[in-house]
Amino acid sequence: MELRDIIDKLKSNGYKVTEQRKAILQVLSSNPNNLISVENLFIKSKEIYNKTNMSTIYRNLEILERLNLVYKLITEDSIALYKLVCSNEHHHHIICKECGKTEIIEFCPINTLNKLAKDKNFNLTSHKLELYGYCVDCQASKDD
Ligand SMILES: [Zn+2]
Ligand SMILES: [Zn+2]
Ligand SMILES: [Zn+2]
Known part of the structure; x- marks a missing residue:
């Protein structure tokens, strides 16, 4: 924003x-x-x-x-x-747990999940999805 x-x-x-x-x-x-x-x-x-x-x-x-x-x-x-918060279109994040570096993932897997939800008689209205890991810098510092 x-x-x-x-x-x-x-x-x-x-x-x-x-x-x-x-x-x-x-x-x-x-x-x-x-x-x-x-x-x-x-x-x-x-x-x-x-x-x-x-x-x-x-x-x-x-x-x-x-x-x-x-x-x-x-x-x-x-x-x-x-x-x-981001103001661009719907997207997800991959976040470094160590330093907080965040990358944007444009792919949204919701269509697949929506189908699974329908099988459970749920109608999805919204979702949040963030992926966590370590960025390249933090991976390197973990090897020290
Ligand atoms: Zn964002
Ligand atoms: Zn990091
Ligand atoms: Zn999504």
Whole structure:
């Protein structure tokens, strides 16, 4: 999603776009395809606006989550990673469990699954599918 669209949505929901909030959004939108940890988001937001504090980061992520503007992933190590939601057409993700690098998969396997669901007398209305693994960089660091 474009930074402008996000700001519009925040405003139309009654949220002011403060310097802190803008810094956080800038960081998120500068890296739209990679998930980022709260800690890294804090460090990078602070570089843009140095009065940013951790509780503001958490509060803003909560707001963005409530408005469906961010996607949240909890890793196997229970670390929360975030990225802005995508605005392009229906697609899926393959996500690195180590660093949060995300690739887009254009293929959607839903037609096959839809048929299986019909056999169970279900009418599918929506689905979420993400694939997890290790990116090439993280595979290399695991070999060390
Ligand atoms: Zn996406
Ligand atoms: Zn990785
Ligand atoms: Zn799909």
